[in-house]
Amino acid sequence: MNTLIQNGTVVTSTSTTKADVLIDGETIREVRAGIPAAGANVIDATGLYVIPGGIDCHTHLDMPFGGTTSADDFETGTRAAAFGGTTSLVDFAIQARGTRMRDALDTWWKKAEGRACIDYGLHMIVTDLGQCGLEDMDDMVREGVASFKLFMAYPNVLMVDDATIFKALSQTAKNGALICMHAENGSVIDVIVARAIAEGKTAPVYHALTRPTRAEAEAVHRAIAMSEIAGAPVYIVHLSSEDALNQVREARDRGVPAFAETCPQYLLLSIEELERPNFEGAKYVFTPPLREKQNLPKLWKGLKHDHLQVVSTDHCPFCFEDQKILGKDDFTKIPNGGPGIENRLQLMYHYGVNQDQLSLNRFVEITSTAPARIFGMYPRKGEIAAGSDADIVLWDPNAVYTISAKTHHMRVDYSMFEGYEVTGNARTVMSRGEVIVDRGQWLGKAGRGRYLRRAARGGAWK
Ligand SMILES: [Zn+2]
Numbered sequence: 023m024n025t026l027i028q029n030g031t032v033v034t035s036t037s038t039t040k041a042d043v044l045i046d047g048e049t050i051r052e053v054r055a056g057i058p059a060a061g062a063n064v065i066d067a068t069g070l071y072v073i074p075g076g077i078d079c080h081t082h083l084d085m086p087f088g089g090t091t092s093a094d095d096f097e098t099g100t101r102a103a104a105f106g107g108t109t110s111l112v113d114f115a116i117q118a119r120g121t122r123m124r125d126a127l128d129t130w131w132k133k134a135e136g137r138a139c140i141d142y143g144l145h146m147i148v149t150d151l152g153q154c155g156l157e158d159m160d161d162m163v164r165e166g167v168a169s170f171k172l173f174m175a176y177p178n179v180l181m182v183d184d185a186t187i188f189k190a191l192s193q194t195a196k197n198g199a200l201i202c203m204h205a206e207n208g209s210v211i212d213v214i215v216a217r218a219i220a221e222g223k224t225a226p227v228y229h230a231l232t233r234p235t236r237a238e239a240e241a242v243h244r245a246i247a248m249s250e251i252a253g254a255p256v257y258i259v260h261l262s263s264e265d266a267l268n269q270v271r272e273a274r275d276r277g278v279p280a281f282a283e284t285c286p287q288y289l290l291l292s293i294e295e296l297e298r299p300n301f302e303g304a305k306y307v308f309t310p311p312l313r314e315k316q317n318l319p320k321l322w323k324g325l326k327h328d329h330l331q332v333v334s335t336d337h338c339p340f341c342f343e344d345q346k347i348l349g350k351d352d353f354t355k356i357p358n359g360g361p362g363i364e365n366r367l368q369l370m371y372h373y374g375v376n377q378d379q380l381s382l383n384r385f386v387e388i389t390s391t392a393p394a395r396i397f398g399m400y401p402r403k404g405e406i407a408a409g410s411d412a413d414i415v416l417w418d419p420n421a422v423y424t425i426s427a428k429t430h431h432m433r434v435d436y437s438m439f440e441g442y443e444v445t446g447n448a449r450t451v452m453s454r455g456e457v458i459v460d461r462g463q464w465l466g467k468a469g470r471g472r473y474l475r476r477a478a479r480g481g482a483w484k
Contacts, residue, residue: 364430424444
């Protein structure tokens with residue numbers, strides 16, 4: 023059965039045109055004005071933008087952390103994503119120290135199986151290269167895990183040393199994968215944290231005050247320098263500060279293939295949130311932390327001028343009542359992470375497009391097309407063109423929506439953006455040709471989402 027989207031305005035990363043979109047099964051067959059209906063199921067998109075489904079390339083569903091697990095699993099998390107217009111995500115499998123990466127991949131495939139409602143890829147978090155790590159990386163690339171994440175923070179948990187980072191970067195120079203870096207100087211931060219705790223500074227705000235922006239900038243600088251020596255591109259995840267951004271911009275100005283993402287929380291919220299009374303600051307404890315207000319306009323400018331290429335969410339929800347509370351007497355025990363998978367497009371559209379910080383095409387690029395390219399999914403994902411998967415959002419630029427934990431679909435008891443009123447929202451969401459959300463109604467099915475085998479030598483290599 024064919025579907026024809028009529029009378030809409032097709033918006034891609036490069037063009038805005040009045041055109042119809044003909045879908046054949048799971049795939050877009052044709053995009054042009056005046057396609058005859060010829061028996062197709064017609065969807066009227068008058069007054070709507072027809073955009074490629076959002077791609078969130080940084081999520082943590084069903085993730086163990088500090089004795090608890092992130093509150094959304096692959097079913098609730100991908101369903102919430104779909105409500106907000108996101109039709110693909112890339113989550114993180116975590117290699118436990120001393121184990122093979124294949125074990126982690128199997129574990130995360132099992133977490134997603136029968137649950138995922140939209141297509142999903144996986145990055146591999148490398149905690150240990152051991153004897154077989156470099157071989158394992160090649161094996162993962164063959165399985166479509168075309169990117170790896172390494173931590174320069176969290177000593178004794180996830181942090182790896184510079185030798186490991188450099189070896190991993192060097193391996194990608196051969197196998198074409200992309201290294202993603204959590205860039206913060208964890209050793210220095212741990213000393214500052216220990217001092218704060220010794221002085222009795224245990225409230226949530228000290229999570230932010232013990233992680234200076236220079237510790238982020240230093241690690242970004244070091245990651246980029248190592249990538250240059252290895253002859254490989256590098257991608258900085260969740261960049262949060264002007265200090266760190268300056269490092270990326272300086273490298274890109276020299277022609278170095280350094281890439282970076284930021285997240286809505288770093289563009290819209292600042293350190294004051296952590297000072298909320300009654301321990302509510304814990305709702306805003308994630309890493310890197312929220313920064314001083316003066317960073318926000320710099321990050322917006324960075325997005326506009328392509329010093330930053332992607333907006334992801336780092337969605338990693340923990341409930342306030344029974345999970346965040348674990349750190350009531352010690353901020354170091356607060357599970358690190360916040361919810362956001364559902365609200366990314368709404369926030370970027372409202373605060374980006376409506377407030378003239380981003381063009382409509384740039385909005386599509388940073389939320390869909392750029393992550394598709396960088397992470398080896400393009401042009402199957404992130405594009406409205408013949409041959410691409412029919413992952414399509416009919417976006418209503420005039421829909422007014424109030425973000426609230428009372429109505430959101432994420433399985434978490436608070437919103438970081440409670441009460442924010444945004445204009446612009448997904449009306450109809452299609453994943454591989456199937457309408458899974460329509461006017462706030464869930465029509466999808468758990469388990470329909472497929473694993474995305476991603477290609478090496480994606481956009482970061484071109
Ligand atoms: Zn993360």
